[in-house]
Amino acid sequence: MGQTDKRWLELTDAELVAQCQHDIGAFGEIVRRHQDFVYGAALRVVRNPTIAEDVAQEAFVRAYKALPEFRYESQVRSWLYRIATNLGLNAVTRRREFPQTELPEFRPEPSPERRVERVMLREHFDRAVQELSEDLRTPLVMREYEGMTYQQIADATGLPLNTVRTRILRARRALRSAMEAWR
């Protein structure tokens, strides 16, 4: 995860939106907080990781430009979800109309500070993983450390697919609690 300004961490989404008028850094925290969700929502619609990245990034840019229209009674996450889904549907339509050849992916190298931060996070993460019960740890390790798909994990463990998903979900929730304490 990227470096983040500590003063934003305690704020709610709505408070961050209000802060965005004065400091774009607050919007950076909204991106950091919701990027997995927005990417997941985009990927569900477009079914292509490269296009989902573009859609997710564009969704945040559109959201920022539309901040003056944000109604505080609605949730920021719901608002982002709708923007990402609509952009995803547009991308799917465009892709059907104008099929394109995919370009190779470009991955920027992380800075030295970012690498150190990642190493520290990783160490803490590893310790938290060791404290999980075996039935949660095994599918999680397969997913996070070995990069296996849910289906591959189900095949390898003999567990039903949705049991795998549920266990990974529970493991992530337990880890999130552990990481919150560290943060």
Place this chain on the structure above:
Amino acid sequence: MRECGITDDRLFGFVDGLDETLDEHVAGCDECQTFLADLWIGEAPHDFTEPVLRQIRFDEFLVAAAKLGIDVLGAMGRAFIELSIESDDS
């Protein structure tokens, strides 16, 4: 089971593209979104924060530059008209 009545299995089907009937419900259901947010933890392939902020700053720069360009053109136009009037008077 969530209060909204949608089961985990239905949401898994939704994620897999097998159940499109949940589109509108999920868009407005905080409980279902919380479940999906947990399911999708770590899914983003990299941190979008910097690319997004860079794009926003660049777009804002373009808007500001365009406004400045219009102002400069307007000022040049006004100066041209004033100079024309002055030369006509002389």
